[in-house]
Amino acid sequence: MNTRLRHLLGRVIIYALLSAGAVVMAFPFYWMIATSVKSPQEAQQAAPIWFPERIQPANWRTAWRLGAQGDRPWWGGFAPGRTVTLRLRVEDPDAGPLRARVPKPPAVFSDPRSESTRIRIEAANGGWEIVLENTGTQRFTTLPLVVWIPKDAGKFRAELPPDAVRSQRGFWRLEWVNVTPGLFGYLFHNYREAWHAAPFARYFFVSFFTAGTQVLGGLLIATMAAFAFARIRFPGREAVFLLFVATMMIPGEVLLIPNYILLAKLDWLDTFYALIVPWLASVFGLFLLRQFFLSLPQDLFDAARIDGASYWGMLWRIAFPLAVPGLVTYGIFAFLGAYNALLWPLIVTQSPEMRTIQVGLQAFIGEAGSDYGQLMAASTMAILPIVLGYFFAQRHFIQGIARSGIK
Amino acid sequence: MVRTYVFPGLLALAVFSGLLHLSTQFEIVRAPMGALFLAFALAGPVAAYLAARLLPAGAWTRLGLALFAAGMAAGFWIPPALDWLPLAGVFLAYAGSRARLPERDAAAFWGWVFVWPALALMLIWNIFPSFFALWISLFDRFNYIGESRFVGLLNYEILWRDPLFWRALSNTFWYVVLTVPTGILLGTVVAVLLNERIRGLGLYRTIYFLPYITALTAAAAVWQWIYHPEFGFLNWLLGTPGLDWLHTPDGIFALALAPLGIQLSGFWAGPSVAFTAIMIMTVWHFLGYNVVILLAGLQSIPAQYYEAAELDGAGWWQMQLYVTWPLLSPTTFFLAIIGLIGAFQVFTQVYVMTPTGGVLNDTLTVAMYLYNKGFRDSDFSYASALAVTMFVIILALTLVQRRVLERRVTYEH
Structure with a gap:
């Protein structure tokens, strides 16, 4: 009995040591992959985020739908004549209307993406719908969006989680790098950006x-x-x-x-x-x-x-x-x-x-x-x-x- | 007997004349080229004549030898693109006399034909450059830009008094002394545990080995991110927000002993925190290699030793200590040598994680200093002197290691 117990204990110790070592060995890989699907704001948190928004299947469905509305379900895009609807729930819809804008890249004179996107904000039950329509003749691969919600509106939840939330005077400023991502376009956003940033x-x-x-x-x-x-x-x-x-x-x-x-x-x-x-x-x-x-x-x-x-x-x-x-x-x-x-x-x-x-x-x-x-x-x-x-x-x-x- | 050397000799002449031709194109060696060419141009026809007397004569053999002689004699004046002419001549001569050649001559011919491509590449890219490095280290700032003159051992003298060199050398020393034994020790522990007939051996081995095959550049980028002062994972884990691992130049021994009131400085302060962080990353990266090699070594130890030890009443620890460790020593020894040579040349992870050599050069290694001197400051001579010094140090250490450790290595099973 004693020897059996000792044997069992030995086994447990062996597996515990090996597993602990394996976790240390594998962790950098997990951390690399997890970070690679994080938005900059998620990456720059004091406490680590173990499961970033972009690997959560619930968000994939939204990304898929938005991509399909914009152009293609897998890789998204914003084709001429298409309309994309992004829903946003707020605690108190009466606090005031939202504001939304397609941000221009800094220091450009004209930006067709923001100029040919018409934004309508409609009240929907329990929140707002941001309706984006491409009125131009050009297809865009991504469509960034910034939305301001009055802080009085209380808690809010966007259908597609914003990539960054910042406080700006009386408003929450929600930023999306791409609201027409498609599933892959959402999950692999950083990969696509990196791929295009260097040859x-x-x-x-x-x-x-x-x-x-x-x-x-x-x-x-x-x-x-x-x-x-x-x-x-x-x-x-x-x-x-x-x-x-x-x-x-x-x-x-x-x-x-x-x-x-x-x-x-x-x-x-x-x-x-x-x-x-x-x-x-x-x-x-x-x-x-x-x-x-x-x-x-x-x-x-x-x-x-x-x-x-x-x-x-x-x-x-x-x-x-x-x-x-x-x-x-x-x-x-x-x-x-x-x-x-x-x-x-x-x-x-x-x-x-x-x-x-x-x-x-x-x-x-x-x-x-x-x-x-x-x-x-x-x-x-x-x-x-x-x-x-x-x-x-x-x-x-x-x-x-x-x-x-x-x- | 003499005839056996005919074809190797002709091949060697043809290959060397080609190499010589190549080298003139680029004015690499400022040797009396004319004389060398004349020698080759004369040697060609003479060799062809002698070969014709020694070889069984045939029309094709004669034609081939004539081609060889003509190609060699033309040497200097034919364009380099035609350097294969003498070679083709040798092949033709061989084909012509093949039927009447004894086995030994055929072996001599084919042996050299097979070896020449590798040998020529080695001569051009390994052997000649080694001597060339030694040669240019004797010049004053040789870099093809300015004038340079022969200064003998001046570069080595400067090196001896160069504080940055000593800094780099002591850093590299700590790196070798700390990473190699740690890697082997950890590797042995993991390998021994993996060898305990466990389930999921394949999975564990896969995980432990994975870092080794990933590129150091990418791995270093990941660890740089883990070490990030503000958002790094490590600082969160240890609860040390803001600690900038890769920019902390304090020596770890000095830090460890400071609470005891012992002040250490210079070399004895030990590697900096930044460099230690890089070492940890390195051990992580190379551990899988050690594990796989040690595991193979463990599996080659015959089971009867353990059975005998068990009969003698040895416990698990005793078996590891008195059976495994000595019988594993050839493998450990091999890893120590390989690790020493590799660790002395550490560059990639240091360059990626601290591109400037760290704060106050606290992560500067010899290889990095060489890179800086050669390719940033364009001082090929000084960099070569560094390289030669490094070669001598590695060689000396390997020999010492061999003498010291080999006595304790048990080779017989």
């Missing part, structure tokens, strides 16, 4: 192209060299191999300046060459694949030899298909390394067109200032492809890492 599509392209080319080119080069080291007896093999081992001791920082100079002399700065070529040959990949080729039975190659296969044929017909697990491991590592790198792309690129996603994100951190919702949305976007890949091919990731550790 993230281009950043993603640069990152994927760089990482993809590095992986493919690196695989080709490393496979050939690894096969030669593992399976071909050629004069000078040991010496060259020693040279490769020696390069592993060189820390990356030593190479920054000379490689930068070399690229500058080649006129390759700010091009894809600069991002890709210096990283094509990887000693890590070479060692990993060599290990794989060494573990294949020699009989296989002898048989191929007798059948008249050349080394070229042996490499691609026999060794390559059998080394797929090693290739996947190296591919994942090379892709991760290229995709997540900051220092190198930061140094060799200048123009926004050549920024990788990490450099773009780093620049965005500087530019976004205090809009943490957008910042976290951008961060989420930046890690999303890798995280998705991880969930998709988790086994390969973990086995790959484990394999790199056991030599």
Whole structure:
């Protein structure tokens, strides 16, 4: 009995410790995602908001309806001739009428969005209806709105929660960044804003192209060299191999300046060459694949030899298909390394067109200032492809890492 | 016997003449280029002649060797786009004599063909630059803008007296000393717990590993937000509103010992609060890597050791202490080496969270100082001197670690 109790207690402690650790590990991700769907006012609260308005399904329904009224239910918008109705309940409707306005961006002479939106405010049972009509000929992707409610009207509840509520003399000033959001337009507001605030599509392209080319080119080069080291007896093999081992001791920082100079002399700065070529040959990949080729039975190659296969044929017909697990491991590592790198792309690129996603994100951190919702949305976007890949091919990731550790 | 070296030699000549050709285009090395070119231009035909005498003769072999000789001799005068001509000649010569070559010669040829792409890239982007870094560190502010002259070890002398360098080095030192053991220790605890045949191992492992694959840039942005002085989560959690984690330059040891009346300053004040915050983020980021490696190490320990220990009446703690820990030491050792090398080069998270190196340079690391010197101040020489110094330090530490720790590592199972 005593031992059973002790065993049980031990189990409980183990699970408690592991779970507590897991919460700490996972929390930053939750916090990032939660912040990415917060309005600036929600993000800037002294006490944290665990479930922001934008992830509450009740609000999704309203967002969907408003989006459908404005233009499209998923992504919203405000098309010509459409009318959108936003309901607002107040405790005491007799306290006085509301005021509503489509805010102009600061310092513009004419703003078609506010000029072609006609606003009517109608009394409805227990509150007000704000009816917005697009009288112009232009479609708008978003429609911001500001509403003033007299403070005498008591408590109020808007159908779509406002993104900010401020006090302004005798009024509550309610602000919406978009009253025709549609479901996705509502939930992913910060993502859409961030996406348009910086050329993230281009950043993603640069990152994927760089990482993809590095992986493919690196695989080709490393496979050939690894096969030669593992399976071909050629004069000078040991010496060259020693040279490769020696390069592993060189820390990356030593190479920054000379490689930068070399690229500058080649006129390759700010091009894809600069991002890709210096990283094509990887000693890590070479060692990993060599290990794989060494573990294949020699009989296989002898048989191929007798059948008249050349080394070229042996490499691609026999060794390559059998080394797929090693290739996947190296591919994942090379892709991760290229995709997540900051220092190198930061140094060799200048123009926004050549920024990788990490450099773009780093620049965005500087530019976004205090809009943490957008910042976290951008961060989420930046890690999303890798995280998705991880969930998709988790086994390969973990086995790959484990394999790199056991030599 | 000599014949085995014919093809590797021809390949090497062809590749090197191509590399030489490339380098002249960009005036990287101010070596007596003319003499080198003449040497290659002469060596080509001589090598082709010797090869023709050693190789089994055939029409294609002769044609290939002729192409090689012509390409090499033309060297300086043909456009770089035609550098593949000598290479093509070698391939043609090989194809022509293949049928009559012994196995060993074929192996020599293909071995070098397969190795050359990787080797050439290594020579261009790793090996040559390493020496180049050493070389430009001996100049006075070499940056292709102004005039520069050879000053010998002056940069190293300045470095020795540079307070910012010492600041960066001591910061980096604390970073290595605090993050690497913490990461390994925490990783061991988690791995041992995960190894206790628990349910939901996959889920836990997924969660613990997730930070490692996320980009440091994004992770640093998230932690910067968690550390935010006004709206940060941490300040709410700890009830310390307004505490600006990333802009507090006080050393943590000094802060911890101040209530006891002990005043610490300079190096012994320890890493600043800001830097400690960055270290916590770093441990979080890399923990999953340690866990996965240690878990693999744990799973490779044979079960019979535990069974034997159990028979001897060892408790759980004793088993961890006397069986797991020693048998896990090769893995721990590997992580310590990898961690040391990686930690010495820390840049990304520091740069994202404190782009200016913090208040009073309290988060300046060696890599960041190098970046600032090289790419902000355009002083390639000084930055290279820093890089070389860093290389020497890392190398020395790795060797020391090897000597000190390896004696305690148990390799046999």
